[in-house]
Amino acid sequence: MGRFVPLSIPNFEGNERKYVDDALDQGWVSTGGAYITELEEKLAEFLQVKKTAAVQSGTSALHLSLIACGVQPGDMVIVPTLTFIAAVNPVRYQFAEPVFMDCDDSLCMDPLKLRRFCENECVTEDGQLKHRATGKTVKAIVVVHVFGNMADMEAIMDIAQEFHLKVIEDATEALGTQYTKGRYAGKFAGTIGDFGAYSFNGNKIITTGGGGAVTAKDPTEVEHLKYLSTQAKDDPHFYIHNEVGYNYRMTNLQAALGVAQMEELPEFIHRKQKNYGLYQQLLQEFSGGTLLSFREGTSSNQWFYSLKLDMEKLQGKNMRDVITTLQERGVQTRAIWGLIHEQLPYQDAIAYEMEKAPYYSSCILNIPSSTQITDDDIRFVVEQIKVVFKSGI
Numbered sequence: 001m002g003r004f005v006p007l008s009i010p011n012f013e014g015n016e017r018k019y020v021d022d023a024l025d026q027g028w029v030s031t032g033g034a035y036i037t038e039l040e041e042k043l044a045e046f047l048q049v050k051k052t053a054a055v056q057s058g059t060s061a062l063h064l065s066l067i068a069c070g071v072q073p074g075d076m077v078i079v080p081t082l083t084f085i086a087a088v089n090p091v092r093y094q095f096a097e098p099v100f101m102d103c104d105d106s107l108c109m110d111p112l113k114l115r116r117f118c119e120n121e122c123v124t125e126d127g128q129l130k131h132r133a134t135g136k137t138v139k140a141i142v143v144v145h146v147f148g149n150m151a152d153m154e155a156i157m158d159i160a161q162e163f164h165l166k167v168i169e170d171a172t173e174a175l176g177t178q179y180t181k182g183r184y185a186g187k188f189a190g191t192i193g194d195f196g197a198y199s200f201n202g203n204k205i206i207t208t209g210g211g212g213a214v215t216a217k218d219p220t221e222v223e224h225l226k227y228l229s230t231q232a233k234d235d236p237h238f239y240i241h242n243e244v245g246y247n248y249r250m251t252n253l254q255a256a257l258g259v260a261q262m263e264e265l266p267e268f269i270h271r272k273q274k275n276y277g278l279y280q281q282l283l284q285e286f287s288g289g290t291l292l293s294f295r296e297g298t299s300s301n302q303w304f305y306s307l308k309l310d311m312e313k314l315q316g317k318n319m320r321d322v323i324t325t326l327q328e329r330g331v332q333t334r335a336i337w338g339l340i341h342e343q344l345p346y347q348d349a350i351a352y353e354m355e356k357a358p359y360y361s362s363c364i365l366n367i368p369s370s371t372q373i374t375d376d377d378i379r380f381v382v383e384q385i386k387v388v389f390k391s392g393i
């Protein structure tokens with residue numbers, strides 16, 4: 001078989017095997033053990049926050065954050081429509097209602113529309129934002145830093161403050177992305193809002209197989225979330241529980257992987273950035289589309305690369321044809337997500353002024369971005385993309 005370049009695969013070049021073996025040797029494989037604490041400390045140090053809590057997944061990190069924001073049945077939470085559905089499902093776990101927001105050209109939530117929704121569709125009563133048409137309380141915003149690109153946090157935080165909304169940052173794709181300029185210079189994605197969620201799923205920038213972490217502006221909230229993630233056990237010996245808890249704690253085996261991955265994170269980010277640079281250079285003359293850039297004034301982890309295709313040039317063929325043909329030519333790519341407000345469980349929810357999300361949903365192709373990818377692989381990928389466009393499909 002010829003060359004095959006996968007989209008995004010995990011990288012275990014470091015101490016992964018050593019630490020996992022060590023955890024096995026110690027017999028600490030479950031939800032207690034030194035690697036869990038070490039991962040939490042390493043992550044806190046990296047993110048320059050006081051505390052983090054290691055959990056089972058990014059999804060559980062988001063669910064716990066919603067609980068801590070006081071999101072209750074019948075409340076509303078503003079969410080993006082152009083993202084992975086895990087950012088939205090936890091809203092329903094709380095029997096709350098998502099309000100879907102459009103994206104801007106960064107693929108992240110559009111702050112102008114967010115403001116317009118709060119101003120025009122809602123009123124403030126007793127320090128709470130109420131949705132006029134339904135009378136429901138809007139409690140929080142889930143902001144996703146799509147593909148490692150920082151959302152416009154200055155604008156979003158201003159709006160959140162003005163309209164009494166909690167901000168949960170879904171930084172599952174953006175570990176290591178930070179502001180370099182402006183009000184939040186030096187601040188990392190996930191450390192600006194009230195809560196920040198991270199994921200260590202298989203295709204994220206670091207992986208623990210499955211896993212995640214959560215942080216909060218208020219370190220006592222992190223302690224509370226840790227407590228909720230371990231079945232809310234108040235007394236370790238007599239099984240006293242004063243709240244409804246969850247089985248959301250990360251295991252020591254996962255954390256052993258995570259500690260090794262954290263050691264490599266700076267190198268992974270460096271490679272993602274370098275590889276993006278080469279793609280950018282090679283795709284400069286490409287007439288079939290443009291490689292999307294990352295926000296000015298930030299340093300992104302550049303986790304995923306987005307090629308915006310000029311669909312007109314495809315001579316009647318569609319995204320599926322492009323993906324299939326590239327696959328046959330040894331290049332694995334994927335389409336961006338289907339919009340969440342169009343998915344069966346969410347078709348009744350409010351979708352506010354959708355315009356850019358449908359557009360980007362139709363024309364973004366994610367191209368290979370693993371940290372192991374070589375310069376030669378990248379040249380091969382770009383060549384295949386160009387051939388597919390030139391010859392038609």
Ligand SMILES: *Cc1c(COP(=O)(O)O)cnc(C)c1O
Nearest residue numbers: 057058059084086087172199201
């Ligand atoms: C990966 C991802 C999640 C969920 O993380 P899991 O660890 O898979 O639960 C949530 N939101 C976004 C945007 C993601 O990409």
